[in-house]
Amino acid sequence: MRLIRGLTNLKRIAGQSDSPLSKGCVATIGNFDGVHLGHKTIIDQVKEKARELNLPSVVMIFEPQPQEFFKGAEAPPRLMPFRQKFEALLAEGVDVVLCIRFDETFRSYSGMGFIEDVLIQGLAVHHLVVGDDFRFGCDRAGDFGLLEAVGRERQFTVENTRTVTVDAERVSSTRVRRALNVNSLEEAERLLGHPYRLHGRVVYGRQLGRQIGAPTANILLHQMPALKGVYVVRARLDSGQWLDGVANIGLRPTVDGKRPALEVHLFDFAGTLYGQHLNVVFRHGLRDEVKFDSVDELRQQIARDIEQARAWLAENPVTPEI
Structure with missing residues (x-):
């Protein structure tokens, strides 16, 4: 093409x-x-x-x-x-x-x-x-x-x-956005024909995730995303490997984020991803994006997010590829 x-x-x-x-x-x-x-x-x-x-x-x-x-x-x-x-x-x-x-x-x-x-x-x-x-x-x-x-x-x-x-209603981009806005990933999947996903190149961030024990792959978004909050995700690396994880998408209010970003913490991964293109599939919503009073409160909540994500994944196994 x-x-x-x-x-x-x-x-x-x-x-x-x-x-x-x-x-x-x-x-x-x-x-x-x-x-x-x-x-x-x-x-x-x-x-x-x-x-x-x-x-x-x-x-x-x-x-x-x-x-x-x-x-x-x-x-x-x-x-x-x-x-x-x-x-x-x-x-x-x-x-x-x-x-x-x-x-x-x-x-x-x-x-x-x-x-x-x-x-x-x-x-x-x-x-x-x-x-x-x-x-x-x-x-x-x-x-x-x-x-x-x-x-x-x-x-x-x-x-x-x-x-x-x-369901007797025309499929449209507006309808997909409406489904995502209310966190109905299942309806969005039926309208798209596949789970909702975003692709993007990993860039250098502020390294805050690494400092609080949850390193993230950061993808800057040029427009506001249709989803906002914290999600269980599955991501494909350039190598073709799929890894589970948890992600935050939005403006990162606790650290005064000015631009929307997708931050992905991949479970049991210790390498570097800078420059790679990630294919991030959103599988389950955990919570809305929240502004915490301190970075320590954010760290504690991320630990709970990771625990909840792992528990959900244990009950919802998937094939290697989505």
């Missing part, structure tokens, strides 16, 4: 004779945050049509996500960072991911400008799969009807996305 970043690169690649888009494509557009069961159905729709037309499948996503551009800190929390989303799309068998920078210039595109510059000149789209409520262009002036009308003139077709429901 190929990643194309930005309109400039799209136009450059589109002009190359060996471009993966030289004969056109079948595409869909969206945030694809979480790559849940609904997203996977849309991707299957795109891949089916791409095979029929013998063309590559393309998923167009945005960085930042549009609501992050418009709402800033008030935007809904992300379900996964960009790299994890790209890897999830790769796993679904998408041929090309086009990542468009959502900025003032892009948001100023007219509906017709977006169709002409991006869909026709950039992607040479033959078939587009989007929801019938899809809106685009400045002030969201473009809609499904405009795409259909232009498509009839410019020889591309438009298809509505298939809806996926669980």
Whole structure:
């Protein structure tokens, strides 16, 4: 699969004779945050049509996500960072991911400008799969009807996305966030098709965990997470090894954390993890994130968290991989 970043690169690649888009494509557009069961159905729709037309499948996503551009800190929390989303799309068998920078210039595109510059000149789209409520262009002036009308003139077709429901309600990123917000990991798993997880690179922290007897692998998060609190987790190292542990995700109020982070204490592990990418699976919620009056109180609570996590794991064994 190929990643194309930005309109400039799209136009450059589109002009190359060996471009993966030289004969056109079948595409869909969206945030694809979480790559849940609904997203996977849309991707299957795109891949089916791409095979029929013998063309590559393309998923167009945005960085930042549009609501992050418009709402800033008030935007809904992300379900996964960009790299994890790209890897999830790769796993679904998408041929090309086009990542468009959502900025003032892009948001100023007219509906017709977006169709002409991006869909026709950039992607040479033959078939587009989007929801019938899809809106685009400045002030969201473009809609499904405009795409259909232009498509009839410019020889591309438009298809509505298939809806996926669980318990008679549509699967959506908003619904996954809602489940995570109330700590319903089981419902989130049913909507995603797998346990909720986060990937990230381990960075140097303040070494506080090591000082209080519970060293942690620290992963900084660029956006506020959908989960907050302390959880029993299972993590995969770069080596492929899976280890159980306990993790805190949030702002670390006891140490006046300014940026959200995921801190993972792995049981019975004594090596170093700096620079590695951890795949952290959230298995069970233990408690909310709390601000303690002292580091010593925090140390005592972490010891209790570890004890509770080990007890839960003893009653809920898993296969080596999740």
